[in-house]
Amino acid sequence: xxxxxxxxxxxxxxxxxxxxxxxxxxxxxxxxxxxxxxxxxxxxxxxxxxxxxxxxxxxxxxxxxxxxxxxxxxxxxxxxxxxxxxxxxxxxxxxxxxxxxxxxxxxxxxxxxxxxxxxxxxxxxxxxxxxxxxxxxxxxxxxxxxxxxxxxxxxxxxxxxxxxxxxxxxxxxxxxxxxxxxxxxxxxxxxxxxxxxxxxxxxxxxxxxxxxxxxxxxxxxxxxxxxxxxxxxxxxxxxxxxxxxxxxxxxxxxxxxxxxxxxxxxxxxxxxxxxxxxxxxxxxxxxxxxxxxxxxxxxxxxxxxxxxxxxxxxxxxxxxxxxxxxxxxxxxxxxxxxxxxxxxxxxxxxxxxxxxxxxxxxxxxxxxxxxxxxxxxxxxxxxxx
Ligand code: MG
Numbered sequence: 408x409x410x411x412x413x414x415x416x417x418x419x420x421x422x423x424x425x426x427x428x429x430x431x432x433x434x435x436x437x438x439x440x441x442x443x444x445x446x447x448x449x450x451x452x453x454x455x456x457x458x459x460x461x462x463x464x465x466x467x468x469x470x471x472x473x474x475x476x477x478x479x480x481x482x483x484x485x486x487x488x489x490x491x492x493x494x495x496x497x498x499x500x501x502x503x504x505x506x507x508x509x510x511x512x513x514x515x516x517x518x519x520x521x522x523x524x525x526x527x528x529x530x531x532x533x534x535x536x537x538x539x540x541x542x543x544x545x546x547x548x549x550x551x552x553x554x555x556x557x558x559x560x561x562x563x564x565x566x567x568x569x570x571x572x573x574x575x576x577x578x579x580x581x582x583x584x585x586x587x588x589x590x591x592x593x594x595x596x597x598x599x600x601x602x603x604x605x606x607x608x609x610x611x612x613x614x615x616x617x618x619x620x621x622x623x624x625x626x627x628x629x630x631x632x633x634x635x636x637x638x639x640x641x642x643x644x645x646x647x648x649x650x651x652x653x654x655x656x657x658x659x660x661x662x663x664x665x666x667x668x669x670x671x672x673x674x675x676x677x678x679x680x681x682x683x684x685x686x687x688x689x690x691x692x693x694x695x696x697x698x699x700x701x702x703x704x705x706x707x708x709x710x711x712x713x714x715x716x717x718x719x720x721x722x723x724x725x726x727x728x729x730x731x732x733x734x735x736x737x738x739x740x741x742x743x744x745x746x747x748x749x750x751x752x753x754x755x756x757x758x759x760x761x762x763x764x765x766x767x768x769x770x771x772x773x774x775x776x777x778x779x780x781x782x783x784x785x786x787x788x789x790x791x792x
Contacts, residue, residue: 410498411679412439412458414490414514415505417448419610420528420554420671424503425452427676430688435679439493441506441514446472453481460496462489487513494518501679503554504529507612508735509777512536516770522547526678528554530629531735535728535773537632551633552678557626558633559674560653560665565634566682568657576636577654578626579646580705581606583617586647590709594749598741601748606649606669615738619751620705624716625734628727631720638720643713645703650692668692712752715759725765725776732780733758737788745792754787 411428415421421442428435437456442449443464453461453476460482463469469485476483484492487510494502494517502518503526504511511529516536518525520543527533533540544551553559557578565573584603585593601618602611609617616622623643630641644654652674655663667673668689676685707714712734719726737751746754758780767773 408434408436409500409679410436410438411501411503412441412460412493412496412499413437413503413505414441414494414511414518415443415503415507415529416440416452417442417445418505418507419608419613420503420505420675422448423671424505424526424675424679425456427672427679427688428456431679431685434685435501438498439496441490441493443506444468446475450476459498460484460493462486462493490514491517495521499523501526503675503678504532505554507531507610509535509731509773512773513770516540516543519543519549519551520547522549524550524552526554526675527551527633528675530555530625531731533629533632534625534731535777536767536770537628537727539767539770539773541632541635552681553629553633554671554674554678555626555629556652556671556674558630558653559677560651560667561630561634561655563665563677564653564655564663568655568663570635572658573636573640573655574658575640575642575656576630576634577642577644577656578623578630579644579649579651579653579702580620580623581617581649582645582647582703583620583622585618586645593709594747596748598744601741605647607671609671611742612735612738615741615751616734618748619712620710621712621716621734621751621755623705624713624719625731627713627716628720638717643705645705646701647703648697648700650697650700666692710752712755715756719759722764725767725772726759726762728767728773728776729762729780730755730759732777733784736781736784740788740792746788747791750788750791754784754791757787758784 439460441462501524504515505528512532515532649669719730733755
């Protein structure tokens with residue numbers, strides 16, 4: 408039996424993880440849960456899974472939780488430090504890192520420093536701090552298993568391969584809800600339309616990122632650092648069926664692929680049970696029903712953030728931080744209905760264009776660029792809202 412803690416337990420990945428744990432036939436014990444502000448759901452999770460430590464985003468929520476959940480012998484904490492404490496909890500064997508955005512970085516690093524298995528769903532930490540995380544992995548002996556479906560696919564394809572034999576890795580993208588929408592019509596798409604993803608059921612931030620295709624841009628940078636692959640070996644193709652989660656071309660011309668049902672429970676389960684495999688939680692793929700698997704080039708005029716992410720990856724330094732932060736702020740404002748859909752890409756592009764490259768050598772460097780970019784993006788967005 409293995410002990411697991413989940414950072415971001417009330418989010419989409421957190422809930423799916425608990426579902427996987429629940430159906431594992433007692434193979435996993437839940438030890439820690441770090442949540443945001445969803446007290447009711449955390450309370451139900453605690454009743455069912457009996458962790459030893461929980462953390463909430465805000466102190467007032469932790470206080471309320473303490474009053475309402477007196478019957479449990481449970482450590483209740485809060486804030487970034489609280490999530491880090493859950494990550495460091497000494498009984499952990501596996502930490503699922505699924506807090507969204509740069510907020511997940513410190514808890515992810517705490518988990519990596521602990522030298523345990525980290526099931527990584529928080530792609531933004533790899534985007535802003537890839538080299539720092541890999542350096543920490545080298546020191547601590549931690550093992551990062553990707554949960555992002557495309558990266559789980561690549562990881563599975565590469566399991567028995569030498570990285571130097573890889574010629575090209577292609578990330579697939581569903582294309583999101585606006586794949587068939589004209590640029591003109593895309594401009595004013597609403598929150599509801601953007602959140603209505605045709606294939607994947609995911610959290611709000613990643614769903615908006617999928618509509619702008621920024622998600623694929625972030626995943627390109629994530630793949631760079633997860634697998635140590637040079638940018639020129641990474642590509643993207645639109646694959647509307649979302650059945651092929653990655654394609655890996657080897658030097659001899661063989662192309663390996665990972666295919667599975669379009670449900671995050673597949674990569675989550677793999678990350679928890681690796682190198683073993685357990686019984687599927689979903690029905691088998693029926694290829695006679697799927698019939699067609701299509702692949703297209705990305706229209707970068709329509710989805711400029713894909714191109715921008717590649718430029719940022721090649722530029723390096725503080726650029727990925729600026730890109731990620733500008734996008735986080737813009738997506739948040741779009742979700743609050745303060746800006747138009749097309750403002751997201753426009754503003755992120757403007758921030759990146761005006762960004763002055765700096766060296767990133769520490770966590771402090773990252774958070775300084777984050778702080779400045781956050782302010783710049785807010786100022787820029789004020790003019791548009
Ligand atoms: Mg993905």
